[in-house]
Amino acid sequence: MKVYKTQDIRNVAILGHGGCGKTSLVEAMAHVTGVTTRQGRIEDGNTISDYDKEEIRRKFSISTSVVPIEWNFWKINLLDTPGYLDFAGEVDEALAAADGAIIVINGKAGVEAGTEKAWAxxxxxxxxxxxxxTNMDDEHADYMKVVEQLRELYGKRIAPFHLP
Known part of the structure; x- marks a missing residue:
């Protein structure tokens, strides 16, 4: 087992509204970095972070899961948090340990209550x-609408960029 120096470990909370794609993003990151050999799907009940029977049955996260990945020489602990406000305590606990956060927004739905709560x-x-x-492959997704919604809420603190 590889030993990491403390300065080479980062905890990153994955936040957002329920159903926006947090767990799917974690699955994709785990797959791309070689943690898994296949990408799990929430619909199939085979994701690495939603492994509890109740999470599989409900098809959403109830508790925060830690998914460690490696990128270059960094160890990144992804903290996949629940999106529904009923489980806000889990988000609060994850952020107490986090060095940074990725706030996930569904490109079709835009900014939702969970998005604003994550920012707060x-x-x-x-x-x-x-x-x-997320969901930019859907014909109803609107990236510029999301950017405008974020600018209305947070002003010049939003600096959009796009990676293909």
């Missing part, structure tokens, strides 16, 4: 954050 949590803890827009 990051403000509370002084956590650096980025937004990640």
């Amino acid at each position: 949590y990051c403000e509370k803890y002084g956590i650096p954050r980025v937004f990640f827009v």
